[in-house]
Amino acid sequence: MASASAFTFKRPSVIPGFGITLGFALFYLSLIVLIPLSSTFLKSTELGWDGFWQTVTHPRVVASYRVSFGASLAAAAVNLFAGLLVAWVLVRYRFPGKRLIDALVDLPFALPTAVAGISLTALYAGNGWIGQYLEPLGLKVAFTPVGITVALIFIGLPFVVRSVQPVLQELEPELEEAAASLGASRFTTFRRVILPSLMPALLTGFALAFARGLGEYGSVIFIAGNMPMISEITPLLIITKLEQYDYAGATAIAVAMLLISFVLLLLINLLQWWSRKRHTE
Amino acid sequence: MSSKHSLVLTEAPWLRVVLITLTLTFVALFLLLPLAAVITEALRNGVEAYWEAIVEPDALAAIRLTLTAAAIAVPLNLVFGVCAAWAIAKHDFRGKNLLVTLIDLPFAVSPVISGLIYVLMFGMQGWLGPWLAEHDIKIVFAVPGIVLATIFVTFPFVARELIPVMQEQGTEEEEAALTLGANGWQTFWRVTLPNIKWGLLYGVILCNARAMGEFGAVSVVSGHIRGQTNTLPLHVEILYNEYNFVAAFATASLLALLALVTLAVKSFVEWRAAQQAAAARNAEPPASVGSLA
Numbered sequence: 317m318a319s320a321s322a323f324t325f326k327r328p329s330v331i332p333g334f335g336i337t338l339g340f341a342l343f344y345l346s347l348i349v350l351i352p353l354s355s356t357f358l359k360s361t362e363l364g365w366d367g368f369w370q371t372v373t374h375p376r377v378v379a380s381y382r383v384s385f386g387a388s389l390a391a392a393a394v395n396l397f398a399g400l401l402v403a404w405v406l407v408r409y410r411f412p413g414k415r416l417i418d419a420l421v422d423l424p425f426a427l428p429t430a431v432a433g434i435s436l437t438a439l440y441a442g443n444g445w446i447g448q449y450l451e452p453l454g455l456k457v458a459f460t461p462v463g464i465t466v467a468l469i470f471i472g473l474p475f476v477v478r479s480v481q482p483v484l485q486e487l488e489p490e491l492e493e494a495a496a497s498l499g500a501s502r503f504t505t506f507r508r509v510i511l512p513s514l515m516p517a518l519l520t521g522f523a524l525a526f527a528r529g530l531g532e533y534g535s536v537i538f539i540a541g542n543m544p545m546i547s548e549i550t551p552l553l554i555i556t557k558l559e560q561y562d563y564a565g566a567t568a569i570a571v572a573m574l575l576i577s578f579v580l581l582l583l584i585n586l587l588q589w590w591s592r593k594r595h596t597e
Numbered sequence: 598m599s600s601k602h603s604l605v606l607t608e609a610p611w612l613r614v615v616l617i618t619l620t621l622t623f624v625a626l627f628l629l630l631p632l633a634a635v636i637t638e639a640l641r642n643g644v645e646a647y648w649e650a651i652v653e654p655d656a657l658a659a660i661r662l663t664l665t666a667a668a669i670a671v672p673l674n675l676v677f678g679v680c681a682a683w684a685i686a687k688h689d690f691r692g693k694n695l696l697v698t699l700i701d702l703p704f705a706v707s708p709v710i711s712g713l714i715y716v717l718m719f720g721m722q723g724w725l726g727p728w729l730a731e732h733d734i735k736i737v738f739a740v741p742g743i744v745l746a747t748i749f750v751t752f753p754f755v756a757r758e759l760i761p762v763m764q765e766q767g768t769e770e771e772e773a774a775l776t777l778g779a780n781g782w783q784t785f786w787r788v789t790l791p792n793i794k795w796g797l798l799y800g801v802i803l804c805n806a807r808a809m810g811e812f813g814a815v816s817v818v819s820g821h822i823r824g825q826t827n828t829l830p831l832h833v834e835i836l837y838n839e840y841n842f843v844a845a846f847a848t849a850s851l852l853a854l855l856a857l858v859t860l861a862v863k864s865f866v867e868w869r870a871a872q873q874a875a876a877a878r879n880a881e882p883p884a885s886v887g888s889l890a
Contacts, residue, residue: 327689349702356714417624419864423628426863427810428830429812430833430849431810502608530707533708567717577705577707
């Protein structure tokens with residue numbers, strides 16, 4: 317199309333429709349994502365630096381970072397092992413019900429977070445199916461930070477499994493054969509040959525699960541108990557501020573969270589780039 | 598798969614049994630039990646109570662609003678996804694990688710913030726709030742806000758599925774069609790679309806599941822007016838907070854059913870896409886040899 321030739325930054329191509337498709341994509345991206353997001357950053361300047369800093373370092377807000385970061389890290393760490401285990405078993409072994417389990421791994425992606433939230437709360441409450449066995453042992457899960465971690469394990473599992481699975485599938489058996497023929501035990505082969513090649517994918521899955529956990533809201537608020545300083549997550553604090561019509565305060569916390577998310581996004585992109593590089597070498 | 602890994606290369610039988618058992622236990626505990634709990638709690642007072650909770654007017658209004666929001670958000674994001682993928686996968690231009698990263702941005706944003714940004718734009722304290730109030734237009738705490746928040750959280754789904762699929766297809770088939778005299782539209786409908794249909798469907802299914810199930814973002818912009826601005830997930834929350842557990846879980850079971858249907862269709866699509874890929878590999882062996890080199 318004629319309009320395409322107007323773009324000097326583009327390599328010429330006979331395929332038409334560049335101008336109109338890129339134009340619409342940029343217009344829609346700006347309207348839905350870029351303008352609203354940047355207006356949030358602008359809005360946060362209304363507080364001034366001192367006001368912003370005071371809001372985001374208020375003891376209750378700092379306590380919420382601790383809860384959010386702690387639970388997300390713990391859940392991502394559990395998922396690092398559980399995800400590797402599930403991916404390994406799904407790729408390497410054959411057993412009845414394997415396809416069903418493979419499909420079920422995506423349940424946390426497909427199940428609305430509010431449903432996961434009330435369901436996990438029902439399971440881990442003192443009279444729930446699981447809670448009734450844990451409570452006599454002195455382990456309270458629902459309405460504590462442990463409950464938040466349980467919800468985030470549920471939410472984060474598919475990230476690790478789906479990052480590791482394709483890499484494990486593509487792994488060359490020759491490497492393992494070579495290690496085995498050189499006398500390495502199965503465990504040594506796993507530790508020295510397989511695990512290093514899975515590392516980028518594992519870390520990507522870990523980072524994705526962690527990032528998702530930080531922002532997660534729906535599945536957490538039901539099971540968290542939401543006690544200030546103890547089991548209150550940062551996203552809930554934004555909602556609380558909004559309900560008190562403290563728009564500037566809500567915006568300040570949101571901007572702090574957005575900055576953390578963007579750094580994580582950058583990190584994940586770097587990890588994926590590393591993973592691809594390792595993979596093509 | 599099993600032929601690829603000879604017997605020497607697998608773990609001792611007892612270890613295999615232990616690992617499989619561990620996996621099954623974990624999956625049962627963390628994935629199956631929550632599903633089972635939803636259904637059991639929903640049917641706690643019998644089928645009649647279950648049915649009553651679903652056909653209650655506020656629940657029906659919530660179902661209608663959820664379907665409406667998805668019916669607007671999914672097609673818009675579908676058109677965007679196809680346009681973005683066409684520009685990115687079939688053309689070379691500067692800033693492409695930046696554009697791909699920007700498209701993924703909504704996935705990095707907490708759902709709560711995804712709602713907040715529209716409150717800051719269109720709410721009374723926001724940039725456009727006073728002007729909108731003057732002209733009697735309600736966006737936040739009304740249906741348009743819910744639709745906007747839904748569009749935001751489902752924004753990347755179709756595009757990020759399509760971009761890699763279309764990149765892998767290359768541009769040769771389209772170039773051939775154009776050389777043979779097809780116009781742009783014909784090329785897209787007859788050549789590109791058949792190649793990407795499974796990827797497209799995959800993206801649309803995931804987009805739809807998230808659109809109907811979104812909670813955090815919609816919760817911020819909804820205003821929670823029963824029968825008017827309550828989507829299904831918000832209806833679940835209200836019932837749950839009123840200790841009306843049977844009704845809450847009955848409503849939740851509809852969303853759980855949606856999730857199961859999504860997983861079933863997704864598995865089917867994956868299976869068909871794998872079949873198509875295998876057929877394509879068998880049809881043109883020289884191409885796969887070429888790609889190895």
